Amino acid sequence: MSPLEWILQLVLLGLLGAAIPFALRLERALREIRRDRAAMDGSAQGLNEAARMAEAAMVRLRASAELSGRQVAERTAAAEPLRDDLRYLVERAEALADRLEGLVRNGRPLAAEMPRPAEAPLQSQAERDLIRALAAGLPKAAR
Incomplete structure (x- = not known):
């Protein structure tokens, strides 16, 4: 071998020796990347x-909300006729009540003028209250 070949082989050996630490660093970095990749996977x-x-x-959740919405709609639909019935009953x-109030107002002066029967004493407070209520509720023509 000629001296030039020896020099070139020594240079090549030196470069390979210098590349080994870089190769080790690269191998460590690749090992960390593989480990991180497994963790990332x-x-x-x-x-x-x-x-x-x-x-x-x-x-x-969507199915539950739809079911709840249907139930609310059904109950609302069932409650609407009841609401209308209650509204009608309240109006009546x-x-x-207005009619009864008018009758009571008209009957109060008549009850004060009405003579009290002095015959047989009443047997209970309930009977006295009943007579008083009947007298208050009767119109003039019926007495």
């Missing part, structure tokens, strides 16, 4: 599982 799988569970929960009750 595990995290991605966990994230995918969490996303699937969230989607399933949203579907169940108000009219009857």
